[in-house]
Amino acid sequence: MNFRTEIELSEFPFKVERNSKILTIGSCFSDNIGNFLVDNKIECLHNPFGVVFNPVSIFRLLTQSINQYPVKSSYFTENDGIWYHYDFHSKHFNSNKNKLESDLNLLYQKVRNFLKKADYLFITMGTAYAYRLKKNSYIVSNCHKKDANLFQKEMLTNKEIGVRFTQLYEKLKQINPKIKIVFTVSPVRHTKDTLQGNNLSKSTLRLASHYFTQDFKDIHYFPAYEILLDDLRDYRYYADDMIHVNETGQKYVREHFRKTAFSSQLNEFIDRWQKIQSQLKHKPFHSDSEAHQKFLKNLVTRLEDLSQSVNVDQEMELVKAQLI
16 A cells, blocks of 8 residues: 655756756755755856745846846845845845945846856745835845834735746846746745745745746746655654754755756766765775775776866865875
């Protein structure tokens, strides 16, 4: 008897290769998959703006970058002598407002330059709830712990999400006609919105993703949300807070993502590289023993073989430093 309803995945009509260039943006899954790509030697600019939860803020940040617009100067905010910006995650801060503004404009330029050459854009939407500044109805990406009375919480509509995305899509295709887009909905539950509200929010995002894939031939959906909620369906795949996905759950999603989106050549490379990574983490009891020195020399040989296709200078330096 089968006690699970395993998800059925359709392979994407494209395949991510080892030389693919990928930008990830959005909620926590973008960080997770981005780190996985970087760890496996795939060129990836992952979550450059920091975690962004609502789709309107995600689309606006990308559109601002593409249009080469300057950072909106009226949306800087200060807390205890530290400056932030309502469009950006709190990891972007500075005690000097002008320096922060300069850094954020450079970030816009960096993202635009990467988007011009990228093969794929991965967007993970976290919540359909958004916070508007009461004074002018501007949707912020991050409230930066300011007084809650400054904001009005609301549920974004599919119409508003769709209009904002269409504007982004048209601009994006002007600078990079070949880029493909993959949408996901984050499986992380926003319990502060209540479970009922969270389900309403996720369903709004899922419906928006569906319409995107129907309206644009080069947009695809990866069911990270469904894998956690309908396939695994178990709290053992969540962290202690019962909200975020633990490493086991993340690994399960990544493996399905590999099967769906990666070429066989890329998967073979990742398997090979992960074995080398495991060897690089090896902690010997006797570092000067003949056996360990032989192990290191063999590892150097493997890295030299890979150096023809990927940059392993850092790893090579680490191993050679241990040779006697």
